[in-house]
Amino acid sequence: MSSGLESLSTMPFLRISSIEEKKGIKIYEISVASDSQIAKSCNQLESYAPSVGDIIILEAFVTEGGDEDDDSPPSKYVIGASGKIDAADGKCQNGKRNSTFAAYLLNIVTYIRIWRCLDYETAVRINPGLVQEMVHYPLVPDILQKWDVDSIDSMEIWTKLSTMDLNNSQNDAVINCISEMHCNSNSSSFSLIWGPPGTGKTKTISVLLWLMREMKHGTLTCAPTNLAVKQVASRFLRLVKEHSFGTSSLGDILLLGNKERMCVDGDLKEIYLHDRVRKLLGCFAxxxxxxxxxxxxxxxxxxxxxxxxxxxxxxxxxxxxxxxxxxxxxxxxxxxxxxxxxxxxxxxxxxxxxxxxxxxxxxxxxxxxxxxxxxxxxxxxxxxxxxxxxxxTLGKRIIRDFCIESASIIFCTASSSSKVTNKKVELLVIDESAQLKECETLVPLRLRTFKHAVLIGDECQLPATIKSKVCTDALFGRSLFERLSSLGHEKHLLNMQYRMHPSISIFPNLSFYDGKISDAPSVTEREHEKKYLPGSMFGPYSFVNIEGGREESDELCHSRKNLIEVVVIEEILRNLRKACSKAKRKVSVGVICPYTAQVLAIQEKLGKMKFDPVQVKINSVDGFQGGEEDIIILSTVRSNSDGLVGFLSNRQRTNVSLTRARYCLWILGNATTLLSSGSIWADLVCNAKDRQCFFDASSNKALARVIAKQKSDLNRVEVKNNTPLVQVQSQSGPNEQGSYSMSVSFDAGNPPSNIATVADLQCPGDQKEDADDITACLLDLKLS
Known part of the structure; x- marks a missing residue:
């Protein structure tokens, strides 16, 4: 919550048109209306719609009346407040509208579900085997029975596995999970599958689930995000259809999730709960x-x-x-x-x-x-x-409950698994488990029917997102996968990668996986060698050195951007569009930036430009976790004389950044800064030089031209803005004394007349007095 307050000014908001006190202590009914003009002026791309569990901050400031779209009917919500709310807020006074705005802070539904599962005694009572194994591992020496390979069941499974085109490590992982589940039927245990980038983790999971279905074992498959859930569900559904004869029932397969956030389309609608209930409701109408x-x-x-x-x-x-x-x-x-x-x-x-x-x-x-x-x-x-x-005939609620109760293969996020009460599920499978906080794992474990759990993940990639330094230091973001791995729990390594050109995979393989990963024959063949642009600089792997770049902080000093790298990326994309259009070939390009400000700067620069037949996706490192593209352009942003790279030095983030490309990975950065950082990036630059994959951007005429132009533009802006500033500035967030502060700057010769309004807009309501003090000082300065 504290981290949310620090970035409150960037959070989505809505206007409250009326507030009515309801029966009960601090319970109110609010009506909200969409204000397109306000959203547009504040660069708010989407209107905010509250949902159950949202924590909001109520803030009052004045807007001119008459501009709002009052024709649209308001929506009503019931809220609980931390203090008394003046029911007169939102009414017009003296020709102006005294509006109350609700700013989104965070949603606590997941945290509530976690809190309910943190009672150890209750958790042990519900599922003693897995919970005790989770908390006290190892309870006993790790001596597991192994399945007799000559047994009938085992031979049947090997026969079915032989049709799945798995490699040896994938086969071993699947058969070991099934073996541990069957041979330890009187006790509960965990299996860990270690899946580095591109090693076929999703395929391995889908085959395991397919075998469980064939063996009439119910499974619950979870993941931290809706996207990850959809990916594994889609792969499994495709596998089921490939191995079905004629039209088979899919009624035992179910996908759960919020309709707005899940965004289900295509074949997944066949197993999505919302669509299934709608279809069955029509059958029973x-x-x-x-x-x-x-x-x-x-x-x-x-x-x-x-x-x-x-x-x-x-x-x-x-x-x-x-x-x-x-x-x-x-x-x-x-x-x-x-x-x-x-x-x-x-x-x-x-x-x-x-x-x-x-x-x-x-x-x-x-x-x-x-x-x-x-x-x-x-x-x-x-x-x-x-x-x-x-x-x-049946009603909607009965049909919904029936679908959940009768399904034997269920997909959902770990948080949404709290809705599952199915007594048929015996196996818990958690994909991307290294991204799931250990406490979140307790939510699906509350089902007493689980006998075994399979955790699939990679602790060398991104962990759970934790914004609070206190929580980070307390290891709140550590996953169960990482902890069990650190305690020596056996992991089944998937040791063959099918994604990256060998020139791309060699550095992350040596740096993060001790050279344990081999390249599949499919990526070493000539067909995996792609040439999209002329010159060695744009081969399968290259580091493009951009000297003289300028990193800048955003308004809140929370993120950074480098406009020199922005124009270089634009020029590369333009050249790709020309080359691919001429060759009539399609290509997908991902632009990865460690900083959100750089993502926004690139999006703003490119605007609505069309790059067909090149498909361009621009996102942060977190946004590319689990994804892959034909070409990846990696913008490192940092460019300074001190070798400061911030969280860019995080090895897990670096690993994700370097392992998303299939055919080409082009890294843009300031070699001097990265070499001075003493981080993994210094090793990367040295490695690129040793492999003759290091190039100066100035050696390419097109890139040198756009870099020179951008530097000239930046110099002009700097000269133009070189006027004395009176500045009161500090970080947006709690300072060392725990109070909040604000940042205001203006031209000393022409201070704004509405500085009080600016203060109102930028400060939380409970810090209004501090804002008034700052405003008074500024006005005194103006008068003098």
Missing amino acids: PLTGWRHCLSSLSDLFENGYSQYLQYLQDQEEDLRRCLKDLLFHVPKSSILEVNYDNILSILKMLEDFNSIFQRRCTGDEIKEVFLYRNGESDSRDYSMMKHWKTIV
Whole structure:
């Protein structure tokens, strides 16, 4: 929360149009309205919509009335406040609107779920085996039974695995997880799979889950983020379809997640809870669902040909859709075998009717079908439909609970797993587990049915995001994967990478994995050698030295940017567009920046420029975790004479940055600064020089031209702005005494007249007196 306060001015906000006190202590109902003008003026790209668990700060400042879009109906929310709120806020006074604004600080839903799971006694009572193994590892000497390779079950698994095209390390990881689960059935344990970048971690997980499904074992698969959950669910779904014969039911596979944040599309909609409930709700609707359609079919059998043509137009397709949705979205294990066969029989009869009609039979032939009576068959078919009509219709909540309870393969974030109460799941699989705080692991572990847990991750990549230094020092962000690994728990290493050109993989392999990772044959073949731009500078791997760059801090001094590197990136992208357009080849490019300010600077520079057929993605290191692109351009930003590189020296962040590219990795940076840093980046520059992969940007005419122009522009701006400043400045956040301070600067010859308003805008409400003191000092200075 303290970290959130430091960057409060950059947080999304909304205007509160009314506040009404409700019954209860400090409980209020607020109405909010969207203000496009305010959002635009504050560079707020999206309107903020509160959700359950959000902590917001209420701040009052004055805006001119009449500019707001008051036609849109406000939304209402119930909030709990830390203090008394004046219900008069938001009303107009003296022609101006005294608005109250709600600024988003953070959401505490995940923290609440973690807190509920932190009671050790309760956790041990619910799942004693895994929780005790987690807390007290190792409880006993790590002596595990090994599966007899000659056993029937083992041979069946090896036969199925042989069709999956896994390498030896992937095969070993899968078979060991299954072995430990079966041979330690009377106790609980963890398996660790160590998956460095590009080693097929997601594929290995999907095969493990596929085998669990084949063996009728329920699994819950979690990950820290929605994106990671979607990636593993998508890969597993594709594997299921590849190994299915005909149309198979997917009702036992379920994807959970917030509709707005999950952004599900494509095939994943087939297993997404929200879409499944919607489809099944249509099947059970009284007026349009399967009961209505089946009733019409009964009338068809009773009245025959006279209703057939009308039925074909009105009812058959609806019934066909409803029955297929039932077979597809409801697990076969949840349907009685006789009912399952009945649905298939009805679908077969509908196909027979269609085949008769499509053969353009004469009316007499169709009438003969209806007039034909086989007493036994007719009685059986009719009673079958009457039996189905006795099934009751279901409501949305019941359908939702049924889908969760009946699924045996479930995907969700670790936090969302609190919604799962399924008693069928025996195996917990956590992907990207090195990014999950250990306390977060307790949320899915609360299910008492788990006998085994598989943690897949890589502690050499990014850990959980922790903004507080106090929490970082207390190892609050450490993952269970990292802790068990540090205690000597066995890890199954995936030791072959399929992503990077060998020139790209060699440095991270030696620096972070002690040379344990080998390159797959697919990346060493000639087909993996791509040439997109002329010159050795733009080969598979290069460090482009940009001397004389200038790093700048953003307004809050929290982030940095380097405009020289920005124009170099723009020029490279322009040249790529020309080359790829001429060659008619598509390529994906990722631009990775360690600093958010650099990301924003590049996005602003490129604007809405089109680079087709080059697809460009610009993001921070965190945003590229788990991703990959054909070409990666890495902007290191830092350029100073002191060798200061800040958190750029973090080895885990460096590892992620260097391992996202398939064919080409071009690193931009100031070699002098990086060599003086004494960090992993000094090793990287030396390695690039030793391998003849080091190039000066000035040696390329196009790059030298844009660098010279940008330096000239920066010098002009510096001269233009070289006027005396009166400045009151400190970091935006608590100082050593724990109070808040602000930063204001202006031209001494022309101070602004609305400085009080600026102070109001930039200071939290409880620091208003301090802001007034600063404003008074500035006004005294203005008068003097």
